[in-house]
Amino acid sequence: MNGLGLHQRLERNAGLLIFGILFVSAIGGLVQVLPSIFQESLSQPAANTRPYGALELVGRDIYIREGCGTCHSQQVRPLLAEVKRYGPYSRAGESVYDRPFLWGSKRTGPDLHRIGGRYTDTWHRVHLLDPRSVVNNSIMPAYPWLAERAANADGDIQLRLKVLRRLGHPYTDADIESAPAKLEGLTEIDAVIAYLQQLGAGLGAEQ
Ligand code: HEC
Numbered sequence: 001m002n003g004l005g006l007h008q009r010l011e012r013n014a015g016l017l018i019f020g021i022l023f024v025s026a027i028g029g030l031v032q033v034l035p036s037i038f039q040e041s042l043s044q045p046a047a048n049t050r051p052y053g054a055l056e057l058v059g060r061d062i063y064i065r066e067g068c069g070t071c072h073s074q075q076v077r078p079l080l081a082e083v084k085r086y087g088p089y090s091r092a093g094e095s096v097y098d099r100p101f102l103w104g105s106k107r108t109g110p111d112l113h114r115i116g117g118r119y120t121d122t123w124h125r126v127h128l129l130d131p132r133s134v135v136n137n138s139i140m141p142a143y144p145w146l147a148e149r150a151a152n153a154d155g156d157i158q159l160r161l162k163v164l165r166r167l168g169h170p171y172t173d174a175d176i177e178s179a180p181a182k183l184e185g186l187t188e189i190d191a192v193i194a195y196l197q198q199l200g201a202g203l204g205a206e207q
Contacts, residue, residue, distance in 0.1 A: 046093035049202035051169040052195075054179035055186065057160060058151050059195025062188050064102070066143060071108035074101075074199065087114035087200065094202040097169055109140055114200035124193045146189035152180055153188070 010016055036042045052060060063069065076082050078089040090113050095101045119127075123134065128146060131138040157179045165171045183191070 042092040043096065044093055045096045046091050046202050049094050049096060051097045051164070051171060052198075054157055054161065054175075054182040055151060055191050055194040056198055057164075057195075058157065058183060058188070059191035059193070060102075061160070062146065062192050063195060066146075068112075069102045069104050070106060071140070072110070072112045073104035073107050074111065074113040075103035075105070076111055076113050082111070086111050088203055091203070097164075099164065099167065112196065112199055116197045116199040116201050121193050121197065124196055125189060128189055128192065143189070143192075146192060147187050149188045150183075151186040151188055151191045152183035155180075157183060 004012070010020055074090070076086045076089045083089055090103070095103070125147075127134050127140075128143045130142050130144075131140040132142075158176050161169075161171050161176045161179055165176070
């Protein structure tokens with residue numbers, strides 16, 4: 001090995017080479033991971049971001065179950081065209097209570113991260129039951145069964161809240177206690193609408 005440069009020595013020793021590769025790629029990993037640990041804005045809730053209420057949480061689970069996220073993203077990118085079309089771009093702190101997050105990237109339909117408050121509850125109800133009745137030529141499927149199934153059909157809302165509390169969502173005993181009552185008499189479509197109407201509400205005051 002005498003007379004060989006460091007580089008040649010590295011190339012001829014598989015163990016050393018593997019260690020070298022791992023070491024160099026670990027630097028890349030650290031550069032990505034460390035800021036997300038130390039930068040508060042990425043891990044702390046944005047100013048108005050709060051955990052989902054019982055009805056909104058059920059709505060969110062239905063949104064996932066029905067695959068709404070396969071056509072709709074929930075992520076406004078910090079680009080002029082996006083901000084002009086959808087509203088303020090999405091902040092990391094707005095997603096701290098999203099498990100899993102629903103950012104997505106596939107947009108068969110429009111982004112929904114700022115949809116809250118843009119339409120009335122009635123518009124959403126009519127649109128979900130029959131999209132073509134409000135938007136000519138819409139290719140969105142109709143979801144008539146949402147109006148037929150009770151919001152608490154699974155009867156496990158308290159369990160869902162307890163699991164999220166264990167993961168760090170600040171639900172109180174009273175929140176969990178009163179959850180079934182909040183779903184009483186409502187259907188899945190009410191839950192989805194409640195979920196849609198609060199999207200974007202977590203935008204901090206400073207934004
Ligand atoms: C096959 C793709 C597809 C799926 C699945 C889908 N959508 Fe859509 N959605 C669209 C398209 C396309 C539009 C635009 C036309 C329209 O408004 O109907 C749209 C529009 C919307 C709008 C109005 C957006 C706006 O800015 O005007 C809402 C709200 C919405 N969808 C919610 C949902 C929900 C909730 C679900 C699941 C229950 C869902 N979508 C499932 C394709 C889809």
